[in-house]
Amino acid sequence: MNESTPDVPRTTEGTRLDPWFDAYAARAHRMRASEIRALFAVASRPEVVSLAGGMPFIGGLPLDDIGEMMSRIVRERGQVALQYGSGQGDEQLREQITQVMALEGISAHPDDVVVTTGSQQGLDLVTNIFINPGDVIVAEAPSYVGALGVFRAREADVVHVPMDAEGLIPAELEQTLVSLKAAGRRVKFLYTVPNYHNPAGVTLSLERRPQIVDICARHGVLILEDNPYGLLGFDREPMPALRSLSPEGVIYLGSFSKTFAPGYRVGWAVAPHAVREKLVLASEAAILSPSNMSQLAISSYLDHFDWQGQIKAFREQYRERRDAMISALQEYIPSATWNVPDGGFYVWVKLPEGLDAKSMLPRAVTARVAYVAGTAFFMDGSGADHMRLSYCYPTPERIREGVRRLATVVDAELETVRIFGAAAASSDGSVDFPAPDLA
Amino acid sequence: MNESTPDVPRTTEGTRLDPWFDAYAARAHRMRASEIRALFAVASRPEVVSLAGGMPFIGGLPLDDIGEMMSRIVRERGQVALQYGSGQGDEQLREQITQVMALEGISAHPDDVVVTTGSQQGLDLVTNIFINPGDVIVAEAPSYVGALGVFRAREADVVHVPMDAEGLIPAELEQTLVSLKAAGRRVKFLYTVPNYHNPAGVTLSLERRPQIVDICARHGVLILEDNPYGLLGFDREPMPALRSLSPEGVIYLGSFSKTFAPGYRVGWAVAPHAVREKLVLASEAAILSPSNMSQLAISSYLDHFDWQGQIKAFREQYRERRDAMISALQEYIPSATWNVPDGGFYVWVKLPEGLDAKSMLPRAVTARVAYVAGTAFFMDGSGADHMRLSYCYPTPERIREGVRRLATVVDAELETVRIFGAAAASSDGSVDFPAPDLA
Numbered sequence: 001m002n003e004s005t006p007d008v009p010r011t012t013e014g015t016r017l018d019p020w021f022d023a024y025a026a027r028a029h030r031m032r033a034s035e036i037r038a039l040f041a042v043a044s045r046p047e048v049v050s051l052a053g054g055m056p057f058i059g060g061l062p063l064d065d066i067g068e069m070m071s072r073i074v075r076e077r078g079q080v081a082l083q084y085g086s087g088q089g090d091e092q093l094r095e096q097i098t099q100v101m102a103l104e105g106i107s108a109h110p111d112d113v114v115v116t117t118g119s120q121q122g123l124d125l126v127t128n129i130f131i132n133p134g135d136v137i138v139a140e141a142p143s144y145v146g147a148l149g150v151f152r153a154r155e156a157d158v159v160h161v162p163m164d165a166e167g168l169i170p171a172e173l174e175q176t177l178v179s180l181k182a183a184g185r186r187v188k189f190l191y192t193v194p195n196y197h198n199p200a201g202v203t204l205s206l207e208r209r210p211q212i213v214d215i216c217a218r219h220g221v222l223i224l225e226d227n228p229y230g231l232l233g234f235d236r237e238p239m240p241a242l243r244s245l246s247p248e249g250v251i252y253l254g255s256f257s258k259t260f261a262p263g264y265r266v267g268w269a270v271a272p273h274a275v276r277e278k279l280v281l282a283s284e285a286a287i288l289s290p291s292n293m294s295q296l297a298i299s300s301y302l303d304h305f306d307w308q309g310q311i312k313a314f315r316e317q318y319r320e321r322r323d324a325m326i327s328a329l330q331e332y333i334p335s336a337t338w339n340v341p342d343g344g345f346y347v348w349v350k351l352p353e354g355l356d357a358k359s360m361l362p363r364a365v366t367a368r369v370a371y372v373a374g375t376a377f378f379m380d381g382s383g384a385d386h387m388r389l390s391y392c393y394p395t396p397e398r399i400r401e402g403v404r405r406l407a408t409v410v411d412a413e414l415e416t417v418r419i420f421g422a423a424a425a426s427s428d429g430s431v432d433f434p435a436p437d438l439a
Numbered sequence: 440m441n442e443s444t445p446d447v448p449r450t451t452e453g454t455r456l457d458p459w460f461d462a463y464a465a466r467a468h469r470m471r472a473s474e475i476r477a478l479f480a481v482a483s484r485p486e487v488v489s490l491a492g493g494m495p496f497i498g499g500l501p502l503d504d505i506g507e508m509m510s511r512i513v514r515e516r517g518q519v520a521l522q523y524g525s526g527q528g529d530e531q532l533r534e535q536i537t538q539v540m541a542l543e544g545i546s547a548h549p550d551d552v553v554v555t556t557g558s559q560q561g562l563d564l565v566t567n568i569f570i571n572p573g574d575v576i577v578a579e580a581p582s583y584v585g586a587l588g589v590f591r592a593r594e595a596d597v598v599h600v601p602m603d604a605e606g607l608i609p610a611e612l613e614q615t616l617v618s619l620k621a622a623g624r625r626v627k628f629l630y631t632v633p634n635y636h637n638p639a640g641v642t643l644s645l646e647r648r649p650q651i652v653d654i655c656a657r658h659g660v661l662i663l664e665d666n667p668y669g670l671l672g673f674d675r676e677p678m679p680a681l682r683s684l685s686p687e688g689v690i691y692l693g694s695f696s697k698t699f700a701p702g703y704r705v706g707w708a709v710a711p712h713a714v715r716e717k718l719v720l721a722s723e724a725a726i727l728s729p730s731n732m733s734q735l736a737i738s739s740y741l742d743h744f745d746w747q748g749q750i751k752a753f754r755e756q757y758r759e760r761r762d763a764m765i766s767a768l769q770e771y772i773p774s775a776t777w778n779v780p781d782g783g784f785y786v787w788v789k790l791p792e793g794l795d796a797k798s799m800l801p802r803a804v805t806a807r808v809a810y811v812a813g814t815a816f817f818m819d820g821s822g823a824d825h826m827r828l829s830y831c832y833p834t835p836e837r838i839r840e841g842v843r844r845l846a847t848v849v850d851a852e853l854e855t856v857r858i859f860g861a862a863a864a865s866s867d868g869s870v871d872f873p874a875p876d877l878a
Contacts, residue, residue, distance in 0.1 A: 018713030019687055020569075020661060023627055028568040031720040058521050066521075067513035074506035082497050082505075082700035117556050117704075120727040128592075129467040130459075146727065153567075153724040188462055222459060248458055261521035263731040265556075274457030281470040285592040286725065288559040288585065292702040294730055 026133075027155050043370035049402030051389040052370040054198065054345055056258050057321075060313055062305075069304065073296050085292040087284040089115025089268070093299040097268050100302070101254065104230055105244035108270050114279045115290045119228060119255040119267030121283070123147055126224055126251055126269065127154045128286075129278045130188045136180055138221070139191040140168055142348070142377030142386070144198045147191055147226065151379070156188075158379040165339065167204030168192060170211040177219045189222040189251075194242060196229040196344025199377050199388035203343065206239060213245045228255040228267075231311050233343035234319040248272050256298050258345075259311050264294040318345065324396035325389060328403035333410055345392035348374075350385060354422035355413050357387040363412070369405040465572075466594050482809035488841030490828040491809040493637070493784055495697050496760075499752055501744075508743065512735050524731040526723040528554025528707070532738040536707050539741070540693065543669055544683035547709050553718045554729045558667060558694040558706030560722070562586055565663055565690055565708065566593045567725075568717045569627045575619055577660070578630040579607055581787075581816030581825070583637045586630055586665065590818070595627075597818040604778065606643030607631060609650040616658045628661040628690075633681060635668040635783025638816050638827035642782065645678060652684045667694040667706075670750050672782035673758040687711050695737055697784075698750050703733040757784070763835035764828060767842035772849055784831035787813075789824060793861035794852050796826040802851070808844040 043050055073081050088094070094110035101108055116122040123146070131137070133155035139147070141160030151158050159180065162172050173190070180187050192212070194204040204212065216223050225242045243252035255267040269279055283290075301307060325347055326340055335352040351357055357373035364370060374386030391399055482489055512520050527533070533549035540547060555561040562585070570576070572594035578586070580599030590597050598619065601611050612629070619626050631651070633643040643651065655662050664681045682691035694706040708718055722729075740746060764786055765779055774791040790796055796812035803809060813825030830838055 018711075020711065020714055023569055023661060024717065025567070025569055025571045025574075028717050028721070031568075031717060031724070055523055058518065061517070061521065063513055063517035066517065067510035070513055071506035071510035074502055074509055078500070078502035078505065079497065080702075082500065082702035084494055084696075084701045117726045117730075121725060124725045128464070129470075130462055130464055132464045135464075146724075149724045153721065222462060257523075262523045263519075263521035265726065265728070265730040265733075272458065275459055278463065278467050278470060282467070282592065285470070285585075285588045286560060286563045287556045287704065289704075291556075291704040291730060291733055293736070294704075294732065297732070 027153055030152055030155065043365050048365065048368045048370055049394055049398050049405065050370045051325075051391070051394070051399070051402050051406070052372050053390055053393055055393045056262060056345075057314070057317055057393055058261050060317060061261065061310070065305070066301070069300050070297060073293070073300055077296060081293045081296045083292060085289045085295065087289050088280045089113065089290055090292065090295040090299060093266075093295045093302075094268075096299060096302045097254065101241070101243075101252070101270065104227070104238045105240035106252065106270070107244070108247070112270050112273065112276055114269045114271070114276055114283060115295060116253075116267045116269055116283065117287060117290055118257060118262070118265045119226065119253040119269075120146055120150075121286070122253040122267055122269040122279075123150045123224075123226065124154075125279050125282045125286070126189070126253075126271075127151060127156065128282050129275070130222070131156045136185045136187045137189060137191055138173070138176060138180075138187055140193070140197065140200070142199055142374065142383055143191065143379075144193060144226065145372070145376045148377070148379055151191075157185075159187075160378060160380075163197070163200055163202060165202055166208060167194060167197065167202050168208070168212060170208055170215060173212065174215050177215065177221060181219070187219070187221050189224045190216055191224045191226065192242070193226045193229075195227055195239065196232060196341055196346075198229070198344065199346050199372070199374075199386075200348045201339050201341030201344060201346045203233075203239070209240065209242060210245055213242055213249065217246065217249055223250040224253070225250050226253045228253075228258050229344040231259055232315055232318060232345075234315055234322070235342050243270060251275060259314070260298065260301060260307065264291075264297055266290070266294050266298045315343075318343075318392060321391040321394075321396055321399060322347070324399045325391040325403065328400045332403050332407035335414070336410070345390050347389045347391065349387050349389055351387065351410070352414060354417040355410065356384045356422075358384050360409060360413055364406060364409045367405045367409050369402045369409070371406070466592055469591055469594065481804050487804065487807045487809055488833055488837050488844065489809045490764075490830070490833070490838070490841050490845070491811050492832055493829055494832045495701060495784075496753070496756055496832055497700050499756060500700065500749070504744070505740070508739050509736060512732070512739055516735060520732045520735045522731060524728045524734065526728050527719045528552065528729055529731065529734040529738060532705075532734045532741075533707075535738055535741045536693065540680070540682075540691070540709065543666070543677045544679035545691065545709070546683070547686070551709050551712065551715055553708045553710070553715055553722060554734060555692075555706045555708055555722065556726060556729055557696060557701070557704045558665065558692040558708075559585055559589075560725070561692040561706055561708040561718075562589045562663075562665065563593075564718050564721045564725070565628075565692075565710075566590060566595065567721050568714070569661070570595045575624045575626045576628055576630055577612070577615060577619075577626055579632070579636065579639070581638055581813065581822055582630065582818075583632060583665065584811070584815045587816070587818055590630075596624075598626075599817060599819075602636070602639055602641060604641055605647060606633060606636065606641050607647070607651060609647055609654060612651065613654050616654065616660060620658070626658070626660050628663045629655055630663045630665065631681070632665045632668075634666055634678065635671060635780055635785075637668070637783070638785050638811070638813075638825075639787045640778045640780030640783060640785045641787075642672075642678070648679065648681060649684055652681055652688065656685065656688055662689040663692070664689050665692045667692075667697050668783040670698055671754055671757060671784075673754055673761070674781050682709060690714060698753070699737065699740060699746065703730075703736055705729070705733050705737045754782075757782075757831060760830040760833075760835055760838055761786070763838045764830040764842065767839045768828075771842050771846035774853070775849070784829050786828045786830065788826050788828055790826065791849070791853060793856040794849065795823045797823050799848060799852055803845060803848045806844045806848045808841045808848070810845070 094113040243250040374383030533552040682689040691709040813822030
């Protein structure tokens with residue numbers, strides 16, 4: 001099976017069979033379905049071990065109690081839960097969100113908070129109000145695929161800045177901003193995932209946090225801090241958010257998708273006051289108001305459940321899965337290299353010399369294991385020497401089995417490279433964006 | 440109380456106090472909070488009769504049973520309900536949506552359906568994929584304020600086409616399209632609410648439906664059919680949707696907000712296949728995926744409740760409220776004129792000569808009654824001689840009382856005009872967009 005196999009359907013974009021092809025906006029032509037989307041349909045079959053998805057493990061949630069909570073919300077507050085709400089979001093939930101953020105040193109007023117349909121909507125709203133086509137967004141190399149999808153759809157240019165084991169490198173950021181200024185380019189914001197980075201798994205060190213904030217302040221560049229994993233560290237208390245260091249210089253995005261459940265689609269943005277007002281207007285245009293039912297559910301969960309205890313349980317589960325993945329990598333694919341994340345969902349694996357994660361993917365799926373190729377996390381299609389492995393969803397046993405299967409594919413690729421050279425195993429350099437919920 | 444009263448806070452847009460004012464995208468500067476937003480904060484006090492909002496009457500829903508349904512969903516299908524879903528939406532719900540649409544003559548495949556976060560998101564997605572700044576959207580005069588908000592945010596030009604008691608006038612549409620073509624303008628789509636129009640209350644006649652479809656087909660103009668009220672007619676069966684006449688020429692938007700409950704934020708779009716694929720990509724960039732919890736709730740409601748019987752009950756309730764409003768208008772404000780809607784939520788009232796609905800609004804709120812001035816429904820700020828009255832939410836008694844209060848304000852305005860002339864009662868012609876959920 002390879003990418004030209006006829007039973008993998010190709011997308012229809014660009015075909016003249018679309019009667020409205022000539023009517024699309026310029027930005028719509030930049031939106032492309034990934035060819036690996038078809039692979040993901042295969043990858044989601046039960047016999048495939050998916051190390052691709054970012055789906056949290058919600059098996060440990062007390063479903064009976066949550067069900068009873070939902071019933072009570074409708075019985076007792078149905079006239080609110082079933083009705084339209086405010087564009088900014090439920091006031092009580094916004095108050096509770098400020099308490100959640102206090103765990104990371106953020107002091108915010110509920111009026112600074114906008115409730116969003118997942119933090120993905122926060123990404124879209126911020127990009128919407130700041131980006132003219134061609135504006136520059138500076139982002140880590142690599143960066144979250146769903147953010148790159150938004151930036152691409154909004155016609156931004158993304159300039160990547162290198163990271164190391166301590167996260168974004170301040171000197172590289174400084175140099176990038178200086179170069180862009182010298183080239184007359186307008187940098188609108190720095191997009192960063194400081195904690196348990198997706199996909200790189202690293203965390204911005206305590207020392208670097210004020211340095212990053214200071215560099216951006218000196219260059220007049222806003223920071224967009226995306227923090228879905230901050231409370232999911234395995235070995236330490238949460239670090240202070242960038243927002244806690246610079247309330248006027250940072251827009252912070254948070255989410256209940258990883259600390260509770262993504263099915264409600266509730267996230268939030270915290271922004272300087274005038275920006276917050278723009279975000280509300282943009283959100284009203286996009287969806288009128290977030291779901292009252294979902295908001296009351298989150299609010300009630302925070303009120304009546306031991307949500308911090310549940311997060312502790314999640315941390316233990318994810319730590320066990322990380323351990324399973326790391327030990328399986330050591331055992332089965334010692335020729336690769338990787339970081340050992342101390343929180344979050346992801347291991348960022350560098351393949352042995354000559355291997356290409358993108359071209360290898362169809363063969364991996366045939367061997368019943370899936371991952372996301374590194375190319376998804378760079379705007380320019382680089383990153384083919386990396387893959388992202390997720391340990392959040394499968395059991396430890398499945399993770400071991402998945403890595404074992406992956407090892408057979410890697411070994412076969414290495415054999416191909418040995419015989420025919422690296423070109424036989426490399427992709428064409430084009431970028432595929434998988435559906436973000438799978439990434 | 441008038442618009443310069445100090446206790447009505449003015450919005451902060453444009454102030455140099457915003458440190459990021461210079462960083463916004465061009466489109467963000469077009470987003471403006473309405474000054475009447477502050478009035479709506481007053482208007483939402485319990486002592487004010489609001490004839491402004493489009494909030495459906497959900498008091499008749501069986502809350503205990505719906506609560507039990509929510510509990511069952513989490514207990515039995517919690518691993519799905521609480522997890523991420525697909526960007527296009529739940530497959531079973533999409534199948535059920537095709538059955539709902541069959542009531543209006545639409546034959547669609549579930550694969551043609553995209554589930555959206557309310558039909559407002561459908562409006563945003565369609566505008567997103569078709570509109571470059573400066574492109575023309577043709578729309579009825581007047582048009583739904585929330586659609587105009589999206590079109591404005593996406594930098595479209597809106598050209599209004601007149602309606603009469605039978606809806607959009609075909610000859611006027613034809614002439615408008617010819618003129619725009621002659622002027623070299625690119626018309627991307629016709630935006631229309633064919634049934635129980637918001638705010639005009641009229642319905643496109645059976646005879647005109649194929650004519651409108653034909654005119655648009657000849658000019659190569661897509662139709663965006665927005666149909667939240669189609670099943671809420673008082674005296675007749677639903678008319679065939681424009682989509683049923685031209686599956687390839689129409690994008691259809693539907694919603695469960697008026698036929699069930701808006702608190703779940705579930706709507707949908709049906710589009711030609713290639714367009715549908717773009718809509719899914721745009722939706723994934725915007726929100727990853729719609730809420731599984733909300734989708735399973737709607738799906739379960741359609742499966743286990745007499746949803747068509749509930750719609751019949753809604754129709755009876757709304758008919759009673761329409762009757763209350765029309766008889767109160769006849770009794771208290773005979774100097775105005777209005778249509779008598781045979782479905783939906785709205786009466787479109789033309790004020791007596793010389794009165795201005797926009798400048799009168801603060802005085803109405805002082806008299807403890809609220810409405811939406813006609814200016815909200817035109818892109819160019821015309822329409823000040825009209826107001827939209829909603830009968831969907833207040834009880835018949837409150838509707839009568841609201842119209843009685845409105846009459847005292849109208850009478851006082853007429854007296855002012857008689858003494859000082861019309862200029863004393865007129866607004867400045869600028870357009871205010873109220874929060875769409877209030878409109």
